[in-house]
Amino acid sequence: MTKEIRVQDIGEQGLLQRLQSFCPPDLIGDDAALLSIAAGHSLVVTTDTLVDGVHFSDRTTSPADVGWRAVAANLSDLAAMGAEPIALTVGLSLPGSVTVNWVEQLYQGMIDGLQPFQTPIVGGDICRSSVISLAITALGQVRPAEAIRRSIAQPGDAILITGYHGASRAGLELLLNSELGNALEKTAFDRLVQAHQRPIPRLDVVTLLTDLRTQYPDLRVAGMDSSDGLADAIVQICRASRVGATVKRDQIPVPPEFTPWVSNAQAIEWMLYGGEDFELVLCLPIEIAEKLLVQLGDGAAIVGKITAEQTVSLQNKDAIVELSLNRGFQHFSVR
């Protein structure tokens, strides 16, 4: 019965009061939140908007998963800058007919996604709209000299990926057509679905890089996250740094869950263009990349290197193809 209470039944203030239990009490109650930044650190800020029917749908995503994924995407942008998280704000628009239970599950998903990183939600805004949308701004901090930038890759750098690619796209496929996974063990099936529904931002890599800096104080790391796909990330870094890259196809680890059901061609398609794996793609001197690599889990690999020549090529056993962005995800695109 209580599950059926709708937002319009309790009003904006009623909903805000319920949601305040998800926020630290000392950080709310004023027109804005007040936060500390560590000395010598710059502020890092990133915003993402998710819209019902575009970025999520009831078919593949529970409200808790929507919350988790929204938080993961934003924390991943902070990790992509080499930053540690400080806080999040949430702007939520929704029809009054949405149940309060749906909203509370959304918030619970966000809290669960934030919990390992001890990052609070410090406020936000709720308003009426004909469509549910969620605008999240994540705030982090980094010493400016230690920021990971897209534009600072140099010829000779190793290209390191922090984990498997394509798993999120495969998980989505299984959610849409679960019979495709008939040949899969349940644990493998679940791992792929989890990769899609509950991606984990690689803030642990930021900590590892901080540790490496005690040995290499001048360490320069270029990079970004692979939220729009591995191919997109490599091409974006090369463009911003005015360099090129050679990537070796057989050095990109194939998720082991692919074996019984995904063709080779499909696998490479998902690994390069699937997107939403939220791994990091880093460019750094080879000897340091190798030290970092041994501390990362399965799926991490050095997949190629940065070149002075400004083309991005993918080398197969028997062919070299130029990587392009044409298949990257774009909203509003005319097909």
Place this chain on the structure above:
Amino acid sequence: MTKEIRVQDIGEQGLLQRLQSFCPPDLIGDDAALLSIAAGHSLVVTTDTLVDGVHFSDRTTSPADVGWRAVAANLSDLAAMGAEPIALTVGLSLPGSVTVNWVEQLYQGMIDGLQPFQTPIVGGDICRSSVISLAITALGQVRPAEAIRRSIAQPGDAILITGYHGASRAGLELLLNSELGNALEKTAFDRLVQAHQRPIPRLDVVTLLTDLRTQYPDLRVAGMDSSDGLADAIVQICRASRVGATVKRDQIPVPPEFTPWVSNAQAIEWMLYGGEDFELVLCLPIEIAEKLLVQLGDGAAIVGKITAEQTVSLQNKDAIVELSLNRGFQHFSVR
């Protein structure tokens, strides 16, 4: 002809490229923006969401005005914390059928509203939705001891308002029924419409308070902005500070443009409950309030004082009524 290009014709990347001309080039191009905070300052962060048909409509608001008002509301939240602005992020969702010209006018309105405060837009997100919505996060900085808080008002404090109230509500009425303003001079008519369409956040008051602090280094200022109405602001401050207030009706300045067309009863209604004037309501020791007052323009006034007794009363010549929040604006409210 070019005015008819729609977002769906140029895609997300095409639109982002056009909008980048509104952002400082050194602050975009990575997964997140990198910003400096002054030493000894805390970060202040606030988020607002505006939805087409709820917070604005083509009837009363051009896209440039939507942009201006969105920015003004967010900068006002920073002013309400005693903070100076650092930067804004913008999350925009919209149908592909919206014209590029509409979006560019929206951004131009934001840039115009930010210009006096030299505050950049440092990034954001664009995505497809069935309804236009705009989520803005404003970032500012303040020395923590100098933050204006709702919860620190003390009995005996003067209640100072920084300008006229009710003008924005009156301007909206004139936009909806322009014949109501037949008795008004054009300049007066325009001032009221301007108060609604182009409110000015009171960041100048933050500067004045900073100057006052050279004389009064321990100055404590409680307060908030009056975006939800003057009555709402006073009641919210009293609740947060566990105090009460007596407000004198005849000390609240009536906008001079009201004289020929607004009844007394209507005037007090709009002044107390109209909202969106984006003035500040400050509680501070009387002698300092008086020093601040002489530096503020017409419409600023000391309208009452904070009391230990926890009721908020409005004193008329002949009656005392208790101020309530019942008429404050709430989304989703059941009428």
